[in-house]
Amino acid sequence: VTRPTDADRLSPAELSRRDFLKRLGYASAVALAASGLGLVLYDPKGPAPVEARKALTGLGDYRVAAPALGGGKLAIVRGTERAVMVEQGVKALGGMEAFIRRGDRVLVKVNAAFASPPALGATTHPEVLAAVAGLCLKAGAAQVLVTDNPINNPESCFAISGLADAAQTAGARILTPSPAFFTPVSLPGGKLIRNWPVMAGVFQGVTKVIVLSPVKDHRRAGASMTLKNFYGFLGGRRNVFHQDINGIITELSQLLKPTLCVLDGTLSMVTNGPTGGSLSDLKDTGTMVISTDPVAADAVGVELLGRSLADVPYLRMAEQAGAGLADYHRLHPVLLNTKA
């Protein structure tokens, strides 16, 4: 049995009239919808000159207790074995437990700028990363992330520098820069970091930040150590900032306040930096610096390179900006020797 349809009941004229009214209704509805949408999307002024994106004001302050200027801690450890020196130095500052709490998510900023083997000293030494990551996990860190936005392509840098292997062995995770990690940052009072892409995405959920840097010669900046290592958080065509290298490093010192800095001067690159390329560019300076104060750590590093604060203007500038103390002696550094 088939149910009777409209066609069975209605005359052709009535059908046609119904169809007409239906079409009239639909067309009116679409016309109204189109007009409404048009008015909603209507933009009499036109697009803005630069696409507006909300800018962050910095990457954050990760110090355990924001100390008064000069309240930082500093250990200077002499020796040859990086792992031992790191361990002893951290211990002298109260042990990793003084910095890392159970459940902390730790971001380790290494210098992985170049696809260069660890022996050439152009990048953070994998033994330093392994030691620090190990200490963090032992102190109860939930996760250790390792990152940098290098000059050479990231995969090659992390692989050839030995940092990828060291991270994997220690149980840390490498975060290579992806476009999604970059967000514009406008540093309050900054002249250079204004609406500039910065790798803020890797800080998602991060509670502590440790910076691991080698001591290196750098013609333009005087020296590349902890603060210059912060350059690796910048994205975009960041090299335009070399026009004011001291200015940008000073601003970088304001971008981020790390929990702890490890400056590796076991071997220092004294010539041909920051790329090096030859063992003869390295000098045995036998020193590991552990500090909560990046400026103080770098001030020690400057001496390892046989240079003075006058050769590296950004340290005084960063000091004036409140990033730390260039006269590191005032922090009463703990001096250790692991060779004995």
Next chain:
Amino acid sequence: MRIVTVRRLSQVFFLAVFLWFCITATLGTAWWRWRGWPVNWLLDLDPLTALSTVLATGTLYATLLWALVTIILTLFVGRFFCGFACPLGTLNQFTGWLARRGLDPDGRVEANRYRRAQNLKYYLLVGLVALALTGSVQTGIFDPLPLLHRSVNLALAPLADNHLGLLHDEPRAYASAWLLGVVFLTLVGLNLVWPRFFCRFACPLGALFGLLSRLAPWRIGKTADTCGDCRICELYCEGACRPSGTFIAGECVLCMNCLDRCPAGRVTFAGQASAAGEVGLPDLSRRGLILAGGGLLLASMWGVGALAGAARDPRLLRPPGALDEERFLAHCIRCGQCMRICPTNILQPALFEAGVQGLWTPAVNFHISRGGCLLNCIACGQICPTAAIRPLSLEEKQGVGAFADQGPIRLGTAFVDRNRCLPWAMDRPCLVCQEVCPVSPKAIFTRTVFQTLRDGQALPAKAQGAEVDLNTAFATTANLASGDYYLQPTGQSEAARRRITGWAGARLTLERPLAAEDLQAAGARVDIVVRLQRPFLDAARCIGCGMCEHECPVSGRRAIRVYSENESRSRPGRLLI
């Protein structure tokens, strides 16, 4: 009045309006030049421009609101725009009619038969809409209104300019105008194959109207299913929409010829379906839609080429106020209005300078042009129908008043090519670039050097007062008495140098006599030196207007050229901090 007469009058009206706006889209002091004429009105009425820019940008810019009028009318009565308004449709109809006068009726009915290939335009529309969704507005390539504007602006009107001097006294030059001409003439020529060829097979705007008319309550139709077999309606049918049989409503361009011609008066325009049956749209095959999708996949590979980003040609400059490249390609419909209005003719249709994606978008060229980008001109942004070039005020362009903080709009930065520059490479004074630099203080500054001429060193000389005799006449094509040349006792200080004011054979006349002790100390030998003011560039002041490049007397590859570095529109291109 017969409805076809109304249609013809309407077509003539819109064609006349189009041509009139083409004439007035020029700058000048005469009353008929651009002064408030709504020269973009036809482009504004075009819903495909509105749709694609809305999809790509999420906004409906200013006068594009007009598109709503077209959309609403089409929703109720179908493709009236094609039959009554579109100037390209009119042109197609006219040439098709011209080519078929006196042809046998069977041939004409055959020419107006519905063909499945008419579906192509729907696939093209699907592809273009999908592209717009990915942020790449390519509709302007095929959309009849931008297409016609571009063809007339850049290929046909310049012919009138250059040979008749109608609109411009000086010739207008447009790169690869011939290609635009080929496209236009081909489109028109195809009407000889089948009438309204472009409209039926290729027009994506027609396809959009076809979709919009899907629900139109009023449409063409027959009042009775049966009729004779005269097919007179199809003899004259412009849309190839089968008015004698199952009517294809989406293909009907509302030419009204069937209604006018039917000897039995059986065709109506009414609120009911044709008694002979109707379909809203032709059958769109899955294969065709897959093809459109494949084309989209191919087009999305443009982005892989990174031509809008890292691989951008540094010589690609955009008009002042242009959006950054990515957003620019989401707005520009390649109508050529900016290129037509530009008083110095610096805006050129790009062929491959901006990649395949940027075909016929405006690119700056300071060689073809009549000058650089004028400091006091904002015409291109004011005429741009989609704000791909933002409508700048003079204040914003010059970076004054409320815009003093952000500085002037920069198209790029000029670089001096020291290997080609006369005072840098050829010991010839010049400095045209500095002279024409329009910013104050000038972006081009100079450092002066005194250079000993080739073969002009340690020439034996005898002095008598202000006159100095060389052993032999000094051979040079330069004019030593021009004021730029000096005599300097060899090895002596700047203070010993004297300007040459006269030159006859081996005798040189000096502004002041050489000091006797200087000449003696030089062992009676002199150098002929030229004073060169060498141009340097202050990138912080350069706005990339290209005056220097245009005027540089090194006429081939200029000795000073503007590149995109530091252009206002792109942050990655920032040069100075």
